[in-house]
Amino acid sequence: MEVIFLRVFLKAVPMLLLGFFLFMPNVFAANSVTRLDGVNRYEVAVNVSKQGWSSASTVIVANGKAYADVLSATPFAYRNNAPVLLTEASKLPTATKNRISQLKPSKVIVIGGTVSVQNGVVNEIKKLGVSSVERIGGANRYEVAANIANKLPKNSKAVIANGTAYADSLAIGAYAARNGIPILLTSSNSIPTATKNAMKSKGTTSTIVVGGEVSISSSVYKQLASPTRIGGSNRYEVAANVVKKYYSSAKNAIISNGYAYADGLTGSVLAAKQNRPMMFTNASSLPTPTREVIGSKNMTTFTVLGGTVSLQSNVVSQLKNPIVGKKIFIDAGHGGTDSGAIGNSLYEKSVNLDVAKLINTKLSNGGALPIMARTNDTYLTLAQRVSKAQSNKADLFVSIHANSATPAASGTETYYYTTYESANSKRLATEIQNRLYVALNTTNRGVKIGNFHVIRESKMPSCLVELAFITNINDAAKLKSSIYKEKGAKAIYDGIVAYY
Numbered sequence: 001m002e003v004i005f006l007r008v009f010l011k012a013v014p015m016l017l018l019g020f021f022l023f024m025p026n027v028f029a030a031n032s033v034t035r036l037d038g039v040n041r042y043e044v045a046v047n048v049s050k051q052g053w054s055s056a057s058t059v060i061v062a063n064g065k066a067y068a069d070v071l072s073a074t075p076f077a078y079r080n081n082a083p084v085l086l087t088e089a090s091k092l093p094t095a096t097k098n099r100i101s102q103l104k105p106s107k108v109i110v111i112g113g114t115v116s117v118q119n120g121v122v123n124e125i126k127k128l129g130v131s132s133v134e135r136i137g138g139a140n141r142y143e144v145a146a147n148i149a150n151k152l153p154k155n156s157k158a159v160i161a162n163g164t165a166y167a168d169s170l171a172i173g174a175y176a177a178r179n180g181i182p183i184l185l186t187s188s189n190s191i192p193t194a195t196k197n198a199m200k201s202k203g204t205t206s207t208i209v210v211g212g213e214v215s216i217s218s219s220v221y222k223q224l225a226s227p228t229r230i231g232g233s234n235r236y237e238v239a240a241n242v243v244k245k246y247y248s249s250a251k252n253a254i255i256s257n258g259y260a261y262a263d264g265l266t267g268s269v270l271a272a273k274q275n276r277p278m279m280f281t282n283a284s285s286l287p288t289p290t291r292e293v294i295g296s297k298n299m300t301t302f303t304v305l306g307g308t309v310s311l312q313s314n315v316v317s318q319l320k321n322p323i324v325g326k327k328i329f330i331d332a333g334h335g336g337t338d339s340g341a342i343g344n345s346l347y348e349k350s351v352n353l354d355v356a357k358l359i360n361t362k363l364s365n366g367g368a369l370p371i372m373a374r375t376n377d378t379y380l381t382l383a384q385r386v387s388k389a390q391s392n393k394a395d396l397f398v399s400i401h402a403n404s405a406t407p408a409a410s411g412t413e414t415y416y417y418t419t420y421e422s423a424n425s426k427r428l429a430t431e432i433q434n435r436l437y438v439a440l441n442t443t444n445r446g447v448k449i450g451n452f453h454v455i456r457e458s459k460m461p462s463c464l465v466e467l468a469f470i471t472n473i474n475d476a477a478k479l480k481s482s483i484y485k486e487k488g489a490k491a492i493y494d495g496i497v498a499y500y
């Protein structure tokens with residue numbers, strides 16, 4: 001028995017090693033993702049605090065089910081180097097209680113009035129041996145924000161965000177905190193008295209307005225001192241625009257669900273402490289504005305907040321994938337009046353489009369931002385394809401073709417050219433070619449230099465794939481097969497991933 005087991009094991013070793021080496025490039029290129037999880041928001045807050053603090057002389061405590069109080073707390077928490085922990089209104093959760101005991105703060109600052117955090121909770125905190133428990137309250141969220149602002153040192157700037165929407169405040173929180181700028185709140189159409197008074201007493205001479213015109217109307221905007229708006233058509237875009245404006249060289253980000261505020265509230269002060277921006281995601285997939293920023297800034301390290309309900313494992317997979325946010329131009333060759341090669345009752349233009357669409361879906365699911373030269377049977381000139389890639393600021397250009405010659409010619413080949421990005425283009429072509437002929441089980445005709453318009457004129461790394469020969473009966477059978485088209489698309493996709 002043991003001998004047999006050993007034999008099987010020894011036979012398996014070379015396979016294991018082979019597997020290791022085959023997958024090694026991807027493993028090494030993968031981005032780093034840390035998840036700060038918890039069975040509920042209170043535990044997530046505890047785990048966020050563990051990421052940033054091993055001890056703290058001040059801790060902030062706020063209601064975990066009412067975001068309004070704590071929206072403007074990030075600059076104040078950051079200034080006091082204080083993690084934010086969450087409580088229920090009438091009871092201090094066990095996780096929070098234990099964490100306060102571990103951190104041993106001399107001071108806890110409760111944010112919110114006695115409805116949000118009842119005095120019973122204050123007493124529970126005192127029983128943990130905390131010598132000073134303060135409260136920053138207010139009759140409403142605008143007053144709470146104003147009272148927090150008054151605890152910050154003088155600053156001629158103020159952030160103005162909508163007090164009934166949490167996402168915009170979270171997006172700007174870390175930046176405001178690092179720069180000592182108070183976050184004041186407004187309603188969309190009128191500025192509350194508490195906010196006006198706070199700006200007066202702080203001597204605000206310029207304002208950063210976060211959110212689009214739905215969040216903060218132009219009439220409110222016009223009443224503010226020297227306003228600059230960081231807008232966007234949704235919360236993802238607003239957060240992305242904050243990063244574009246204020247984090248020119250960020251390689252790290254904190255990512256939270258844009259519709260689950262509890263995780264973000266406590267993450268905002270961690271983002272400030274680590275000097276990372278916060279961006280948002282859907283539960284199941286990264287939204288386009290978030291991908292764009294990640295890709296354009298070549299971000300590689302992410303902390304994601306929350307469990308697998310608010311942030312599913314697919315989002316983590318996308319963040320780990322080195323193609324995340326990369327703009328990859330997929331050029332289905334020919335189209336419309338230009339059929340390309342014809343043979344064995346196949347039109348090249350259709351084969352190219354079928355495979356291009358499959359690659360497009362894989363790239364999009366993988367977290368990239370693919371751009372299709374064409375999505376249907378239309379004609380584009382070669383120059384139009386190149387200029388479309390250029391105007392979309394594509395990172396890569398991959399052109400998909402099928403070959404034709406005499407019936408005897410068969411196999412797969414990939415071309416690159418030497419005008420621009422020669423070395424990278426060759427590498428891209430090689431990563432694709434090495435996988436493609438294996439997947440299609442065709443003759444390996446190799447990587448070649450080819451003077452074709454689209455790869456000669458494209459300024460980004462580029463290659464042109466000849467899947468197989470439409471004019472060869474065996475190759476054509478594969479180009480007709482949806483199974484082989486899928487295999488080919490997967491190989492090209494894997495080649496692109498390996499390139500990064």
Ligand SMILES: [Zn+2]
Nearest residue numbers: 333340401402
């Ligand atoms: Zn062609």
